[in-house]
Each structure stands twice: as structure tokens, then as C-alpha cells.
Amino acid sequence: MKSTIIRRNLFNTTKSFTTAVDISDADVGDHLRVLERCKPYSEVPGPKGLPFIGNSWRFLPLIGHYKLESLDKVMESLYREYGDVVKISGLIGHPDLLFIFNPNEIERIFKREETLPHRPSMPSVKYYKQVLRKDFFGKNTGVVGVHGQQWNDFRSKVHQTMMQPSTAKKYLIPLNQITTEFLNRIQENIKSNDELSCDFMEELYKWALESIGKVALDTRLGCLNKNLEMESEAQIMIDSVKTFFANVAQVELRMPVWRIYSTPAWKKYIGAFDVFRETCLKYINESMIKLNSKTLKDDDDDDDDDIPLVERILLKTSDPKVATVLALDLLLVGIDTTSVAATTIIYHLAKNPEKQEKLYRELYNLLPNDDDLITEKIISQSVYLSACIKESLRIKPVIIGNGRSLTSNAIINNYQIPKGTHVIFPHYVVGNLPEYFPKPQEFIPERWLKSSSGKFGEKCPHENKIHRFASLPFGYGRRTCLGRRFAEIELKILISKIFRKYKVSYNYGLIKYQVQSTYKSSHPIYFHLKKRK
Numbered sequence: 001m002k003s004t005i006i007r008r009n010l011f012n013t014t015k016s017f018t019t020a021v022d023i024s025d026a027d028v029g030d031h032l033r034v035l036e037r038c039k040p041y042s043e044v045p046g047p048k049g050l051p052f053i054g055n056s057w058r059f060l061p062l063i064g065h066y067k068l069e070s071l072d073k074v075m076e077s078l079y080r081e082y083g084d085v086v087k088i089s090g091l092i093g094h095p096d097l098l099f100i101f102n103p104n105e106i107e108r109i110f111k112r113e114e115t116l117p118h119r120p121s122m123p124s125v126k127y128y129k130q131v132l133r134k135d136f137f138g139k140n141t142g143v144v145g146v147h148g149q150q151w152n153d154f155r156s157k158v159h160q161t162m163m164q165p166s167t168a169k170k171y172l173i174p175l176n177q178i179t180t181e182f183l184n185r186i187q188e189n190i191k192s193n194d195e196l197s198c199d200f201m202e203e204l205y206k207w208a209l210e211s212i213g214k215v216a217l218d219t220r221l222g223c224l225n226k227n228l229e230m231e232s233e234a235q236i237m238i239d240s241v242k243t244f245f246a247n248v249a250q251v252e253l254r255m256p257v258w259r260i261y262s263t264p265a266w267k268k269y270i271g272a273f274d275v276f277r278e279t280c281l282k283y284i285n286e287s288m289i290k291l292n293s294k295t296l297k298d299d300d301d302d303d304d305d306d307i308p309l310v311e312r313i314l315l316k317t318s319d320p321k322v323a324t325v326l327a328l329d330l331l332l333v334g335i336d337t338t339s340v341a342a343t344t345i346i347y348h349l350a351k352n353p354e355k356q357e358k359l360y361r362e363l364y365n366l367l368p369n370d371d372d373l374i375t376e377k378i379i380s381q382s383v384y385l386s387a388c389i390k391e392s393l394r395i396k397p398v399i400i401g402n403g404r405s406l407t408s409n410a411i412i413n414n415y416q417i418p419k420g421t422h423v424i425f426p427h428y429v430v431g432n433l434p435e436y437f438p439k440p441q442e443f444i445p446e447r448w449l450k451s452s453s454g455k456f457g458e459k460c461p462h463e464n465k466i467h468r469f470a471s472l473p474f475g476y477g478r479r480t481c482l483g484r485r486f487a488e489i490e491l492k493i494l495i496s497k498i499f500r501k502y503k504v505s506y507n508y509g510l511i512k513y514q515v516q517s518t519y520k521s522s523h524p525i526y527f528h529l530k531k532r533k
Contacts (some may be wrong), residue, residue, distance in 0.1 A: 038416050044098070046078075046087035054090015059254050068249040069514040069522075072400050075099065075426045085413045093256040095405070098417060099424045103436060103469040105413050106425050110469065110476050113404060124251045124258070124266075128273055136277075140321045142329040143482055147405075157317045158326050158482070167312070168485035169376050172493070174214050176373050179493050181224045182207040183501065188226070190529055199524035200346075204339035205238045211490050212334040216327045217287040218308035237279050241335045243272035245517040277328060284310070284327050288320055330483055337398050338487050340520040341473075342494055345392040349499065350506040350527060352443045356499060359384055360532070363500040370501040370532070374493045382492065387445035389491060393473035395443065400428035400519050402475055428519065431471040502529040 049055040058066040066074050078086045084102040091097065100106055125145025129137045141150050143158075161167055182203070189198045196203075206223035213221040223234040250265035251258055258266035291311055309330070310323040317323070349356045362384045367374075403424040410417045417423075432440040437447065447466065474481040481487070498504065505528040514522040 035411075035416065038411050038414050041087075041416050041418055044085060044087040044415050044417075045082040046089065049090035053092065055088050056090065056092040056255055058088075059091075068253055069516065071249075071253075071515045072428055072513065072519065075400065075429045079426075079429050085415060093259070095420050095422045097424055098412070098421050099426055100412065101426060101430055101433075102413065103430055103467045106430070106472075107467075107469040109404065109410075109412065109423060109425075113477060122248065122252060124248070124269065127259075128270065132270070133277070137325060138321065140319070140325045142325045144329045144333060154322065154325070155478075155482070157319070157322050158313055161309070161312050161316055162326075162482050163485060165485055167309075168489045169379075171215050171486070172374065172376060172489065175211055175490060175493050176497075178207065178210050178214060178224070179497050180371065182210075182494075183497055185224050185226070186529065194528045194530045196526050196529065198526075200527050201339060201343050201521065201525055204342050205242075205335055206234070207494070208335045208338045208342075208490070209234060209238055209331070211338075212330055212486070213283065214308075215486060216309045216330050217283055218290075218311075219283050219287055221283065233279050233282070237276060237331070238335065240272040240276035240279070241332065243268055244276065244332070245336050247272070248517040249515065276332065280328055280331050281324070284324050287327075288324070330486075334483050334487070336518050338490055340398045340518045341393060341487065342491055343521065343525060344396045344398070345389055345491065345495055346498065346504060346527065347506060347511055347525070348392040348395065348443045349388060349495075350504045351510075353505070355388065355443060355445060356504065358445075359388055359499050360503075363496055367496070367500050370497070374496050378496070379489070379492050382496065383449065384445060385492060385495060387448040389488075389495070390448045390471070390473075391443055391445040394431045394437065394471040395441070396513060396519060397427050397431065397471070397473045398518050398520075399473075400515060401426040402472075402479075425472070427470075427472050433470070436467050436470040498529075501532060503532055504529055 047055055047058065050057060058064045059068065078088075078099055079101045084100070084105070086099040086101070087096060088099075089096040100109070122145035126141075126147070129141040129146065139150060140154055143151060143155055146154070185206075186196065186203060189196055189203075191197050206228065210221055210223040213219050213223075221234045221237075222228070222232065223238075228235055247265045247269040251263075251269050257263050262270075287308060287310055291314065310327055313323040313326055314320065349359065362382060366378045366381055401424050403422055406417060406419050406421045406423060408419050410419075412423070431437065434440050469476070474484045474487075506525070507528060508526070511521045511525065512523065513519055
């Protein structure tokens with residue numbers, strides 16, 4: 001009887017991270033000794049809570065010193081004070097948080113996760129989709145903020161189409177065209193001293209929405225029109241996304257009072273979500289009507305470069321609701337994240353003119369004219385461009401961390417961790433540790449190249465020597481970013497065209513970053529763009 005109970009409860013970290021292992025009677029003693037050597041959960045270091053309210057007070061306005069907009073600094077201080085593994089317990093309405101600052105442990109966790117990984121982020125989105133607007137979403141709740149079998153069922157319908165590199169490359173021509181129009185719009189806003197007269201981030205929101213609208217729906221939303229009105233539907237979509245992300249942290253990380261009554265942050269959050277969904281649905285429905293009026297192409301046809309993603313999904317699933325919900329998810333998460341990533345990359349290159357010149361030389365050799373089409377071949381040959389993107393997103397990732405919710409007991413870093421704990425992977429902190437990236441605060445794209453040396457007083461580490469789990473800007477495994485292929489293509493086209501055409505500088509010191517769900521500038525950004533001759 002005793003061995004049966006042990007079989008039922010022991011977990012082996014060498015074979016399966018959170019899955020019970022069938023252990024024979026002969027192995028029971030060995031595994032008991034493993035558990036005996038592990039420290040209990042109560043000994044995991046971390047800040048001590050107060051009676052009754054635990055550590056929740058630390059996140060409260062006014063009295064708390066864990067500011068939501070400064071979570072980057074909070075994570076850094078946790079690592080400095082407590083080390084590789086840190087626990088924040090006693091969070092009212094939330095499971096305990098376990099921060100892992102060791103990429104070796106992060107790798108073990110990712111590689112041993114179950115087939116239905118549970119990500120703890122954004123339960124409010126799950127509530128919106130499965131409770132508040134269940135009449136619309138039904139069983140097709142998408143991939144954002146959803147977990148378990150529903151997530152797996154939806155993901156299995158769209159994964160092949162979304163994650164094939166060849167799918168994203170089919171949109172090179174329209175994305176080139178949109179980016180060229182974006183640069184024309186930017187050129188009109190450059191003052192006589194070469195400084196932009198408008199906030200560059202705001203302009204990038206328009207570029208990102210126009211791009212994903214064309215890719216997903218084969219629709220031009222008019223975001224790049226010369227006189228885009230504040231009341232236009234395109235601007236309404238952008239503003240609702242910004243409001244949505246601005247309130248996510250308030251809703252998710254503080255005490256979930258919204259489950260009892262509607263807080264101001266909750267009202268803004270839901271209001272923005274509704275406005276965004278309703279506005280998007282107008283364009284999605286128009287796209288569906290156009291599709292119904294024509295014969296759908298075979299997704300395997302060679303001549304299918306111009307068909308939208310919703311059509312590709314319809315070909316695979318024959319389910320309009322799946323295509324609709326996927327388009328909503330892509331529009332929701334693809335505007336802010338891609339814009340933030342692009343701004344960060346441009347900023348790092350602007351502050352490192354010698355790296356910018358090296359990128360320009362690569363682009364000049366590949367693109368004799370600054371208006372040349374960015375082709376698949378050019379993208380594959382732009383190795384320094386790829387290195388610049390990786391290095392920038394290492395230093396300032398768009399999302400400073402992601403995580404998993406343990407679905408069963410586990411051993412992590414020699415501690416016994418109970419089921420239900422939220423494990424956080426703080427990629428921002430890990431990606432800036434000197435033991436994994438020498439001179440971590442310096443922008444050194446060469447560290448990502450397969451062969452490089454000199455110039456920095458030491459040999460730059462080769463790509464295969466970089467710990468692949470120390471920097472994961474797009475996540476990893478089955479819950480990796482579903483729109484990654486499209487984001488990478490969009491970024492490479494944009495960065496190529498900007499730095500082939502302009503010499504970019506930023507003359508206002510260092511940008512102050514803060515967490516607004518995404519990790520971005522807390523203030524408007526005005527680049528100088530001097531046209532190259």
C-alpha cells in the first residue's frame with residue numbers, strides 16, 4: 001500500500017518535469033532519497049509577508065514599493081537579494097509566484113512540460129472570452145489568455161498555417177508596399193533639422209495595424225492616410241489596444257477585486273476590449289463576405305501569395321469562427337508588440353552609430369537602391385540585421401518575462417514546489433546577466449554571429465555558446481508566439497528600409513523604459529532621420 005501511494009506522488013525531474021512517473025518498488029528507495037535531499041517549499045527564499053495580507057501590500061498604490069510600471073527593477077532587486085530562485089507568496093487572489101533566474105532550470109522546465117502547458121498570464125482575457133462574451137466566442141476562444149484542451153483544440157487548427165516560415169514569406173510584396181508608404185508618411189513629418197515632428201511610436205502603431213490588417217484580412221485600413229482623423233476606425237482600434245494593454249497589469253497583478261465589482265481599471269479594460277472587438281468584426285465580416293463571393297484557392301497552390309490568412313484558415317478548417325477569432329487575436333497582440341519591438345531596435349541602432357554603419361554597409365550591398373524590394377533571398381542574407389534584432393530584444397525584450405502554472409508537484413533547483421505555483425521566467429533579467437552575456441548592457445550584435453572576434457577586447461561568443469534559454473523574446477515550446485514568423489518578417493522589412501535610406505540618431509539621452517504590459521518608453525520618441533545620399 002505504501003509503495004502504491006509513493007508511485008502515485010513521486011516525480012522525477014530527469015525524465016518528466018510535471019508528470020507523475022511509474023516507479024517500481026525497487027526504485028522507491030532511490031527516489032525517496034532524492035526527495036529527502038531536496039529542500040521544502042517553505043525554505044525557498046523571498047520577501048516575507050505580513051499577517052493576513054501576506055505580500056499583497058507590496059503591490060498596492062501609495063504604500064507598496066513594488067510598482068507595476070517598475071517590475072523590471074523589482075525583478076532585478078529580487079535576484080540581487082535572494083539569488084536564482086525567489087518566491088513571493090501570500091498574494092490575495094493569486095497563486096504564489098516563483099521566479100527562476102537560472103537558464104539551466106528554465107530549460108529543464110520548458111523541456112519537461114506537459115502537452116497542455118498552462119500559462120498563468122491574463123486570466124482576465126479568459127474570463128472575457130469564456131464568461132462575459134461566451135455567446136460570441138463559444139468553444140473557439142483563440143490562443144490568447146486561454147489554456148487546457150480548448151487552447152489545444154484551437155491551436156491545432158491554426159498552428160501549421162501560422163508557424164510555417166513559407167506562409168509569412170508569401171506576404172513580402174504587400175508588406176514592402178506598406179512599409180514604403182510608412183516611410184513616405186515619415187518623410188513628410190521630418191523637420192528642417194531632420195527631427196521627426198511626431199512621436200515615432202505612435203506612427204509605428206499605424207504601420208503595424210496596416211500591416212496585420214493586410215496580412216490577416218487582405219484589407220487596407222487606411223492607417224497611413226495623410227490626414228488620419230482621431231475619430232477614424234483605424235485610430236479607434238489603435239487607441240483601444242493601447243487602453244487594453246495599459247490596464248492589463250492593473251487588472252492582472254493587483255488583488256483581483258474586479259471579480260467582485262467593476263473597478264475603474266476593469267471598466268476601461270472591458271470597454272476597450274469591446275470597442276476593439278466590435279470595430280475589428282466589421283472588417284473581419286467584410287473580409288468573410290468577399291471570401292464567400294469567390295472560389296477559395298487551394299492553400300498548396302503555388303500562386304497563392306495574395307490570399308489573406310483568414311482564407312488560409314478557412315481552407316484548413318472550413319470554420320469561419322476559427323478564422324474570425326484568430327484574426328481578432330492577431331490584431332489584438334500584433335499591434336503593440338511589433339511596434340514596441342521596432343522602436344527598441346531602432347533606438348539601439350541610433351545610440352550605437354558604429355553598429356548602424358555596419359548594418360548600413362550590409363544593406364547597401366544587398367540593396368543598391370533604397371527603394372528596392374526586400375525579397376526572401378535578401379532577408380536570408382541579412383545576417384547582421386538578424387543579429388541586431390536578437391541583441392536588441394535581449395537587452396530590452398518586449399515582454400520582460402513569461403511563465404507556466406505547475407499542473408503537478410515538481411522539483412526545481414533542489415526545492416520541492418507544489419502544484420499550482422506560478423513559475424515566472426524573467427528573461428529581461430537573465431538576458432542581462434554578465435555570466436551569460438559578457439558586457440550585457442552593451443549593444444554587441446556580433447555576439448550572435450557564427451564567427452566573430454576582436455574589437456571588444458575579447459572574442460565574441462559564438463551563437464552555439466550562447467545559452468539559448470537566457471534570451472527568449474518569443475517564448476518557447478508549444479506556447480511560443482503564434483505570430484512570430486509574421487513579426488520577424490515585418491521587423492526585417494521595416495529595419496532594412498529605414499537604415500538603408502536614413503542615418504538615424506536620438507539626441508535626448510537614454511529612453512526611460514517602463515512596464516505597460518509591454519516594455520516600452522514612458523515618453524514620446526523623436527528620432528532624427530537624415531537621408532543618406
